[in-house]
Amino acid sequence: METKLNGSRASEAVADLGWRFLLGSLRTAVPVGSPARAIEVAARAVAVCGDEAEGHLIIDVRPRRVLLVLQSSAHAGVTTRDVDLAHQISTALRGLGLRTEPEIATGAPRSVQLLELAIDALDIAGIRPFWKAVLGYADEAGAEGPRDPIVDPLGQGPAIWFQQMDAPRPQRNRIHLDLSLPHDEALSRIGEALAAGGRLVSEERAPAFWVLADREGNEVCVTTWQGRDG
Template sequence: MKQKLSRREASDAVSDLGWRFLLGTIRTSVPVGSLAQAVAMATSAVAVCGDHADRHLRADIRPGRVVLTLQSLDHAAVTTLDIDLAHRISGVVHQAGSGTEPETGVAAPRSVQLLEIAIDALDIAAIRPFWKAVLGYTDEAGADGPEDPLVDPVGQGPAIWFQQMDQARPERNRIHFDICVPHDEAPRRIKSALAAGGRLLSAIRAPAFWVLADIEGNEICVTTWQGRDG
């Protein structure tokens, strides 16, 4: 029987495989040498997942790499079945001579990440239908309330979530980005952003999130799964 896992349980279950937990999913980036190899790698992943592929596996295929994502679409969460599928996929990836572990070194590309857009609002229920309609978005499984996040049904755009405001704040941005990164890569990402001219506005909620801004005050949160549950 499929069992939903906590953030920590999901992360701990796949970290040794090189997969990383991001926003209710587990992901890995597999390097390949061509688009044909990418298609072949994705095909192998689908095959090893069997009948579970359609409801659990997603693949982003590019000439240089394949990003594989596992999540129960019925629960919008990682389950014990997803962990089993990650082990199966890692096995066929290694058999093909590649790996699911993040590449290391100064010149190594980034591994996996997820972008969200956060919208501050005084009346979330009033503005949510507009954003749902104008973006062609839909409700996430099990989250169809008047203040719940919105997701792209075909997975091309970032999720939208809404942050409750107590009062109007015309002096600051009302929309900001959240970039969710692997928990073990967050310090390096923040260091790089600060070296590029950024400012650290707050680390009070770290390691759940750090608030950074560029020199003109445009904000972004660097987020991880840590600090959100046991």
């Protein structure tokens, strides 16, 4: 039986394969040498998943890398079946002489990550329809409530979620970025950001998230799955 997994179980199940758990999905980026090789990788992943590809597999093909994402659309999260498919895909790609490892391990600029926009709002239900309409966004599977996040149905833009405010905060930018990173890369990225002139606003909720800001106070939350299972 297919069972939905929490972050710690999902991350642990694929850590040795190079896949990373981010925001309810398993992700890996496979470096390739050419567009033709990228298509070959994508085709092999689809063949491994077979009829289950439509309900579990998302592929982003670029000339030098292929991003593979596994998530059960029926459960809106990672399941035991997604873990099985990650193992099978990794085995299949080893047969092509490739490995499902974080890109950073191969000297590429960075590994997998996800970007979200957070909008602070007093009346989430009141503003959510506007953002959904103007961006052409849709409800996320399993999250159709009036205060739930909205997503790009084509996967081209970042997800947007709404943070409840108790009172107006005109002195602060009411839109901030949420950057979801692999749990084993977050600290190094934070260090780089601080060295580049940023400052640490809060680490009270770390490792679930750290709040950083630039010199003018514009904020970004660096997040991981850790600290969220409880």
